[in-house]
Amino acid sequence: MDKLLDKLPAFALPFVTRSLRGSRAKRYLVFSAVLTGMTMIIGLWIALGAGDFEREMRTSLDFETPMYERERDELTVLAMDAWQHRDYEESRAVLEREGLAGLAGHDTYTSTAGTALLTAAVALEKPAYGEQHRALQLQLRTLLERRAPELLEVRKEAYHAADEDYPGSEPYYDYDEAFSLSYGFYVGHDYFEWTDPEAVARMQTLVERDGIPEIEVYSSPLGLEHALGIAGMLAGFVLMAVGTVLAPILVAVQQAQERNENTLMPLTATALNPRELALGLSAGPIAVALIFVVPQLGVFGLGALAMGYVVPALGFLGVLTGASVLLTLGAQLVGDLVGTKRTPGIVGIALMVLAVATWSFGATLGLEAYEYDRDIAGLVALLPHAGMTGFYLTTWYGGGSSSGYFYLAALANAGGCLVAAHLVLSALSKRIAGRSGPLLTRGQAVAGALTFILLANLAMPLDAEIEMRQYIGLGILSVPFIVLLMARVPLGDTAPKLRSVPVMPLLGELGAWSAAQFILIPLVYVGLFSPELHWDLEVFHPVGLVWLTWSIAVTGLIAIRLASAPNKILSNVWLAFCAVTVVIAFVHAVLWGVGEFNDIDEVFAMAELSPVLGLLQAALAVWIPISLVRQLRSVLGGIR
């Protein structure tokens, strides 16, 4: 172990050594071996086991056709054991000897044979097309005469006259009821039309078997490659759980603990620089996670190879890596930010809830985009969990999403995650260094803004209207832009009253990012890709632009206020109210931009409801920016 540790980079060595000190490394290795063994055993068991539970698992995982369908399609009854096989043999002998009328039991053999023969009787009633089908019809009639002559009269028995109590109702046929009246036990007939080749094939099989279903002892239809596949599938699940939930939470909790117990400061006085410390602090918990991940990665790779879907598996690992790096560093930053005020336990629980919620949303979105909706395929660019879900499914089931755009967006998201992770690492390093100033430089913020702009535009359908791209893009970008702007607010270990914040330059930065989305992207989109597209210049209506500028400025002021000083409850309530007015203002901007509003009365749309409300809206439009600037002046040493 020591030799292995010596190979670690200097920044990771102290923290990995700490995480694996004493007997911890051995314990983790044993647990990991047990987990890997369990993954393999469960994979083999589910793939090859012949019990009901394993069969149902395989069926629910779509690795095996449901037993009923298999029995119907192959006209083969599956016995779960030797005793059942013997019972079925007895039923078969009766069927061969006495025909369907001799069977009175309720076993699967009887119902399979009954259903097949009843369906044959229904097939006789349906109009056949072509020589082949008519010849088959004749063969079926001959078969029924020998095995179940009663069924030749089933149409007559099944006839029900129209109900006199319900004028206009049609006469109808209930074949299943007629069958039970004839034989004393119930079966339901299968769907049959001569136009359905699968249904016709089943009738062909019935004729070839002379109306006698085969009997087989049930065994899993899956082989070793599927066993490895299912083990790999489980391993993939463990990888996702560790990479996107466990590792980030472990790192966040440890970082919060370092802050909470003030143990970080001595580390900053060592020969490791802040970036090395940031990476090192995450390296400790990650080393523990890796002990569990590496063997699972082996199982995952083996499974993907066995199933033959290596490329999607690599895509899955790429998306997972991007997401894990971002989530881990992001969680570490959260732990660092809140660790001084909240206990590590609270941080861990909060992040766990957040992770579960994000996964629920991401997996649902991923499934929907993957299987059904091409229009929302791009949304996976916004949430790594969605792309991961799609690649995971492709790795084990092949086929792929209905839209190739899904994978492009997912891979773009992975790239975006790595850029965002780099920014988070820079911010974290600044926090650890404890130097005053903003967490991100202007250049870093621009890089972040451009990355988010790219992802937001990928998230929208390729054929989206330009105006939609402009406004929905800004809506999507509002959250990342707020986070970026907050990271640009100068912080330090002094009281807010002693700090000065450059409010106007910061608002200018936010304005520039927003302009890039609102003006630059449409220009690029129209100019380079779709010159024939029509760009309605009404989006530049002065009233709409004023409302848009207002909403961007107020959003910026709210973000600066949130980042620069702690808030009291009343301030938070006021900020929340201001945020609501931003949404209303944005809606005004959109409606003016798309031409829905074009009357002077609609400058303040609340006036439509009541003149008083209109006046109030106008007053708030003036007062809100002023109040936010006043608030900033009162809590800070100065603003520029």
Place this chain on the structure above:
Amino acid sequence: MRVELDNVGKTYDGDSWAVRELKLDIPSGSIFGLIGPNGAGKSTTLRMMATLMEPTEGTVELDGNKVADAPLEARRRIGFLGDGNPLYKQMTPAEYLRMFGQCFRMPRAELEQAIDDTLETFDLTAKRDTECGALSKGMRQRVLIARCLLHKPGLLILDEPADGLDPRGRNDLRRTLGRIQDMGVTIVISSHILRELDDLCDQVAIIQRGRLVVAGPIDQIIDSHEVSRFVYELRMLDEDGGAIERAQAVLARKRALIEETGESEGQPFVRIQVQGGEGLMAEILAELIGAGVKVVTCSRQRSRLEDVYDRISENQVN
């Protein structure tokens, strides 16, 4: 290691100064005390010295090299114990030292040897594998200081190391610092418990509101504030029980202020402040003997650092 601070200043907001125009010259191998009330700028000064904070103005030099040029390199030569440093309670002293040694990029073999040596130096060998959470506060403080010395720095910076220690822990700390000084390490220590520094430090600096008030060897500082302040303690034989009263009667006629009377080791004593130097004291002594007071000893009482500090503080306030 010699430490020089040349016009060092620190402001967090570009407006108010936490430390300003601080000039210090700390000789190699000395124990240097930094004294000042809370908020005076001690921790800021020490953090700048330890390269954890960049001065807004001025320079910090270690053996003539500016630390700002290579802060990480400088850090390898500094051991810094900040204010209120807790331990990882679940780690043993050996594990804790190993972690910090690795943070200083010490090679494995050298590190293991240094851990053994340091644990022995600090009398922690018996507690090598005991979790730090189970150690006494004094022992934990020793572990913390041991951590600062593991990588064999030339400068040890301790911010309020005696804070929260009981008298036994403080004595322990004194002995430890003495041993460290014997190793040739320069020690810079801050405290507001002046008695801790009085007989421990070779030199002190008193700072208030971020500015240096006075700095230098303790004796020099005391002497420079001793001018026109003569305090004497007289011990007397008291055979008839009226020695103190007779002495008070004589002193009432002279320019002398009685600071304290009492009894020590079975003998009455009077502590007086004489407003006239040694000549006046000689006169008083002659009159006391003439009045039948049997003076056994007469000794001049020197001020302590704490007295000087109090006086300087009063002047600052006034």
